[in-house]
Amino acid sequence: MRATLAWSSLRRHPVRTALAMLGVAVSAAMLLDMVMLSSGMQVSFRALLTRQGFEVRLTPKGTLPFDTEARIARAASAESVLLAMPAVQAVSPVLGTTLHVVGDDGSAAAVFTLGIRPAIQGDYELLRGLDADAADRMVVNATFLARTGVAVGDTIVVAAGYDAQLRSWTARRRVLVSGEGRFHYLATGQAAAALPLSTVQFMVADAGTAPSDEVSLLMVKTQPGVDAEALRAGIERELPRVTAIATADAVKSVEQRLSYFRQLALILGTVSLAIGFLLVSTLMTVSVQERVGEMAVMRALGVSRPHIAQQVMLEGLVLSVVGAVGGLGLGLVTATYLNNILRAFPGLPAAIDFFVFEPRAAYQSLGMLVVTAVLAGAFPAWRAGSLPIATTLRSEAVS
């Protein structure tokens, strides 16, 4: 009967009820988006950094990966030092540089190129075609294809240097665009390519005579069960000329740098909870106010205070549950939309998402909204339960 009464009183003002539910849905959507935003970048950064299971990254002393043009010299010897360590399972060297795609008419388009070892690389994922596992095979991204008009299967000329006096491209090489890939660490809007490490090392060497022995980054995969932090310290001891960064630390520092995002999301999330609270409490207050007569009558007939209060709380609960479920859908739609806008932000790795849906966090936050909304009904419910019966009936009859 309480449910019948609660439901019937919601049905009594269908438009008002619908608007309130919509209001709760909007605040639930906002809350959900803020929860998704507060952890989204962290979650996707962590996923990105831990993606291929490289637990330690080595960069030239005092730099971050691809932070500067600096490179690790004598890479081969560094690599053999690493491979000699029992905790190390594999090493993936990466050399980054800018190459130029030279057209027949002498025009050129810059492309950020990674020299990698295809068998052990964590920079891209091959989408179609063949991997860069022969000296003159190049994997490129969609932006590259769109910008240059080149198709997979075409042979093109790339150059590593430019002679300003002769006005001509140097260190040229003919390569086959063998496949298309998605590059995790590079922005979607950036033209990118991958070639075998030795090819790139050869091209960037002076005058292209002998290959250079430099890399930008060494990524280290550890044996299972190894303490990455201990390995990191061990590497810095053995190779004082590099900075070793444990992925866990990198994740932590990213999290620190993103903490203001978290705070923003926390504040806005709290605001949306407060809005939900105020919305439900306003509505329930108004709704109780206009029914004091009925409630006094029910009390006179012998309906108990707790039952009157429960009926009011139940109304708040229905409003907030329906609102929260609606808000879940609305929140996901707006998050997807906002995510697409924010991902177009220049310079961000393509794999980074701002809004990540984590079911647990999402359901927790919606649960919190429902609890908040039910609490919002508590005061009006208490008021409804504690009306003075005779006086209320009298003032209702007089009015």
Added chain:
Amino acid sequence: MTVSHATGGGVPLLRTENLAREYALAGAPVRAVRGVSLTIEQGEYAAIVGPSGCGKSSLLNLLGAIDRPTSGTVLLRGRDVSHMRDREATEFRLRHIGFVFQRFYLMPMLTALENVELPMAEAGAAKRARRARARELLSYVGLEARGGHRPAQLSGGEQQRVAIARALANEPALLLADEPTGELDARTGRDVIALFDQLNRDGVTIVVVTHDEVLARAARRVVHMVDGVIVSDERNGPGDVGGPPRTTISPALVDAASPFRRTPG
């Protein structure tokens, strides 16, 4: 069908002792009820009359335990209802008192049947049982065909009859009515008066506050109030007051006796 679970016993059904109610208002407090001692026996039908503002409603509220006296007591079957805690008083009203108001006060979103079921649901009756009893009660008040209708679809007189059926839901020992014909025209008012008469003959003890002379004449006893005190207390000719109260009646008898019995349609 039982309309009232009146049980006999040595004590009067209702007795007030030196009952007073003051409303503390800024300026001068209003002394609405000033030392009322009144006894209502099982099976009585009493009307409380008097000029507007003389404290009739205030007294009725005290009798029905929806308000507390400033001093004095209300004893229902020897139990002091005036100093009960809210929870107890609520339970007491639910089980022993039926209220009928001038403005009917049905729940607008519930059907007539659901309105009658409401106190039974509160008392914990099973769905099927309360539905069945609500049907019987509606049929008792002559509205068996209107069970599915909302208050807005009923006339004033019909609404008041539904309200009376609702008041009878838990077989109260005492039916209290404050101006039950106050919002009705003379003809529908007469229907309600006839229904009260029938109820009293079926054993329900009734106390009604009214300005309606026809209603007051129909009661077996008339209590006059002026200025918060009882100034006269008269019997209205021969009634069945004092005779053994009829506590149960068979549905067949109700059907035969009810002036509201109508063939459907």
